[in-house]
Amino acid sequence: MNFARRLMAVTVAVLIVTVLVLVVAAELWIRSDLEQELRGNLERQASLLREALPRDPLAWGQFATRFGAAGGIRITLMDRNGRVRADTDVPAAELNQVENHAARPEMAAALAGRTGQAKRPSSTIGRDLMYVAIPGGPAVGGPGVIRVALPLDQVDAVVWRRQRSVLVAALLALALGVLLASVAGRSIARPLTETALAARAIAAGTTPHFPHSGIPDVDALVGALRGMHEELEARFDALRRKQAETEMLVNAMVEGVISSDARGRVLTANPAARRLLGYSADRPLPELQVLFHQKAAREVVNATLQGETIPDREILLDDRTCLVSARPLPEGGAVLVLHDLTDLRRLEVIRRDFVANVSHELKTPLTSISGYAETLLSEGVGSETSKRFLETILANAHRMQQLVDDQLDLSRIESGTWRPAPRWIQAEPALGDVWNELDLPARGAHRFSSEIAPGAEKIFVDPDALRQVLVNLYDNARRYTPAGGRVTVSAKPEAGGVRISVRDTGTGIGGDHLFRIFERFYRADPSRSRAEGGTGLGLAIVKHLVESHGGRVWAESTLGQGTTIHCWLPTPQPA
Numbered sequence: 001m002n003f004a005r006r007l008m009a010v011t012v013a014v015l016i017v018t019v020l021v022l023v024v025a026a027e028l029w030i031r032s033d034l035e036q037e038l039r040g041n042l043e044r045q046a047s048l049l050r051e052a053l054p055r056d057p058l059a060w061g062q063f064a065t066r067f068g069a070a071g072g073i074r075i076t077l078m079d080r081n082g083r084v085r086a087d088t089d090v091p092a093a094e095l096n097q098v099e100n101h102a103a104r105p106e107m108a109a110a111l112a113g114r115t116g117q118a119k120r121p122s123s124t125i126g127r128d129l130m131y132v133a134i135p136g137g138p139a140v141g142g143p144g145v146i147r148v149a150l151p152l153d154q155v156d157a158v159v160w161r162r163q164r165s166v167l168v169a170a171l172l173a174l175a176l177g178v179l180l181a182s183v184a185g186r187s188i189a190r191p192l193t194e195t196a197l198a199a200r201a202i203a204a205g206t207t208p209h210f211p212h213s214g215i216p217d218v219d220a221l222v223g224a225l226r227g228m229h230e231e232l233e234a235r236f237d238a239l240r241r242k243q244a245e246t247e248m249l250v251n252a253m254v255e256g257v258i259s260s261d262a263r264g265r266v267l268t269a270n271p272a273a274r275r276l277l278g279y280s281a282d283r284p285l286p287e288l289q290v291l292f293h294q295k296a297a298r299e300v301v302n303a304t305l306q307g308e309t310i311p312d313r314e315i316l317l318d319d320r321t322c323l324v325s326a327r328p329l330p331e332g333g334a335v336l337v338l339h340d341l342t343d344l345r346r347l348e349v350i351r352r353d354f355v356a357n358v359s360h361e362l363k364t365p366l367t368s369i370s371g372y373a374e375t376l377l378s379e380g381v382g383s384e385t386s387k388r389f390l391e392t393i394l395a396n397a398h399r400m401q402q403l404v405d406d407q408l409d410l411s412r413i414e415s416g417t418w419r420p421a422p423r424w425i426q427a428e429p430a431l432g433d434v435w436n437e438l439d440l441p442a443r444g445a446h447r448f449s450s451e452i453a454p455g456a457e458k459i460f461v462d463p464d465a466l467r468q469v470l471v472n473l474y475d476n477a478r479r480y481t482p483a484g485g486r487v488t489v490s491a492k493p494e495a496g497g498v499r500i501s502v503r504d505t506g507t508g509i510g511g512d513h514l515f516r517i518f519e520r521f522y523r524a525d526p527s528r529s530r531a532e533g534g535t536g537l538g539l540a541i542v543k544h545l546v547e548s549h550g551g552r553v554w555a556e557s558t559l560g561q562g563t564t565i566h567c568w569l570p571t572p573q574p575a
């Protein structure tokens with residue numbers, strides 16, 4: 001039963017009880033008032049009758065009948081001995097059979113000289129009667145008693161008539177009360193219902209509507225609810241901010257982060273983790289035990305899910321090396337952090353190779369220098385031979401010098417201490433002049449041409465860097481192209497920049513070497529290149545110089561047909 005109905009039911013019950021009490025009380029009051037009045041009347045009538053009572057005993061019967069009929073009452077005349085001498089309701093012939101009335105309470109009181117009264121069913125006529133008796137009836141051996149009586153059903157009729165109006169008024173009051181209770185119930189229940197709705201909205205996280213009832217108690221409740229809602233909102237806001245912050249942090253991390261529940265189901269995985277595990281953002285992740293199928297990784301996962309904390313471990317995820325830090329969560333589940341060590345490991349290899357390469361490159365000329373120097377120190381070397389030996393020593397020293405210079409160049413570019421200072425220069429002279437400056441004999445063995453496409457007449461580049469790039473590319477082209485071959489340099493606009501290409505008709509480079517020739521010390525044909533005096537740093541320098549301009553390099557080649565090295569340099573776009 002809802003609040004409004006309950007309130008109404010209680011009110012109606014209270015009203016009914018009140019009305020019943022009123023009706024009963026009214027009945028009692030009316031009846032006692034009425035009986036009081038009747039008794040007074042009866043007593044007065046009895047007094048009048050006493051005055052009018054004839055002396056002749058034979059007239060008593062007629063007296064009782066006549067006056068009783070006239071007054072609508074019953075009159076009884078009793079002598080001092082308790083014998084009934086006349087009665088309105090008893091024929092004279094039957095008076096002998098009427099029992100002695102002296103013991104009746106009202107009669108006894110009247111015989112004692114007082115006014116007697118009583119209320120009871122009459123044994124003579126069988127109805128409820130009200131009796132009033134006074135002394136002074138038939139004087140036979142002393143004064144007797146005059147008693148008048150009235151049937152009580154007359155009283156009942158009067159009481160009922162009065163009671164009827166009370167009942168009508170009570171029913172009217174009841175109807176009015178029910179109406180008011182239903183209105184009041186509804187007006188109290190509405191704000192309560194609305195408050196309940198507001199509470200439900202708060203729980204559901206939607207915007208609540210707070211009612212205003214004007215009832216202080218209900219308004220206090222609504223106020224408390226509103227305060228709670230504001231407090232909750234503020235806390236949720238803080239939580240949401242904190243959560244967004246954490247989420248952003250985790251998402252921005254270079255390390256892969258994965259968390260799972262106690263059964264190994266993945267709850268979160270940041271982009272780095274997905275990248276490392278090879279799962280795109282929209283692909284669902286399987287359970288940890290399936291995700292990490294490698295033996296070492298699975299051991300880590302299982303141990304952590306069982307609540308153990310085990311030391312960080314290096315594992316292989318397909319082709320990547322990762323360091324896994326795994327920690328169990330207090331409520332079950334695990335957090336895994338994956339450190340990608342692949343690049344670090346590759347750098348270590350490069351550094352190792354680099355040291356080995358440099359040592360190797362230095363060792364050959366050094367061995368040769370020390371060998372010749374030792375020979376020179378020993379006796380019996382002719383001056384002609386000494387000269388040759390010294391020339392060889394010098395050549396090797398030059399080679400070492402070259403190696404060190406190139407290496408220093410590379411370091412400078414790489415470390416960022418050197419920065420290109422690009423400016424607009426004319427393409428034609430810049431590309432052609434460098435060729436002409438190369439050693440004459442070597443240059444003469446090849447035909448050289450340059451092709452400048454429209455739109456590439458000017459190039460935006462650091463002139464010194466361009467010069468160094470071209471020296472290296474021309475040097476290679478000439479070195480790896482037999483005499484009589486052709487070297488062509490071209491410049492043409494391309495994708496917001498200019499592409500400079502050096503094409504030769506030389507030996508070409510095999511497919512498996514082609515993508516590595518820009519690495520330091522890499523030589524497609526080490527013995528030949530070394531014999532030519534190359535150290536394998538030229539193209540690495542070219543690559544770094546071009547990239548320091550924001551450009552890129554690549555190579556195309558067919559074995560036996562020739563090679564083309566492309567350099568693309570960006571052109572500043574007008575704002």
Ligand code: ATP
Nearest residue numbers: 476477480517523524525529534535536537538539
């Ligand atoms: P350095 O240039 O340092 O004196 P290098 O010429 O050997 O020595 P790079 O210029 O870096 O070194 O070239 C790397 C390798 O690429 C060469 O050893 C060679 O095998 C190959 N290469 C480069 N350019 C050409 C080319 N035009 N034709 C054929 N092979 C080439």
Ligand code: MG
Nearest residue numbers: 476534538539
């Ligand atoms: Mg070279």
